[in-house]
């Protein structure tokens with residue numbers, strides 16, 4: 001089977017920082033074998049939130065999501081490895097922490113559909129766009 005090394009954009013959302021779960025979450029990605037290409041603590045403003053979530057800005061759930069992602073420091077990272085985009089999405093689990101499978105980050109650590117600790121790019125195309133947005137010098 002062919003393998004493809006990919007990079008993907010991961011956010012440890014403000015709830016992860018507030019709850020002291022950055023190490024716990026990062027250790028899961030590292031234990032899987034993904035490597036860190038970039039890692040940085042950031043505080044983003046509304047414009048950066050809108051650019052990141054461009055596909056969602058018109059949705060009903062977006063205003064509280066913008067409030068949440070700008071509510072405190074977050075950690076932005078680029079992770080790299082075989083099929084990294086899909087692998088990170090699987091490790092993150094389903095969007096709603098109440099429904100996410102045990103063993104996933106959200107399934108083990110979140111009870112919320114919004115404060116769900118992590119973001120992972122949803123396709124290689126999204127990953128390219130998001131990495132350019134967050135880490136233009138990478």
Ligand code: RTP
Nearest residue numbers: 061065094095113114115116118119120121122
């Ligand atoms: P993400 O983009 O953060 O990796 O999450 P995702 O693909 O699993 O979910 P997506 O549909 O892209 O939604 C982006 C984020 O918006 C919040 N959300 N709130 N109905 C709601 O209140 C609602 N739905 C989604 C979550 O924080 C979700 O991760």
Ligand code: MG
Nearest residue numbers: 119120121122
């Ligand atoms: Mg998404």
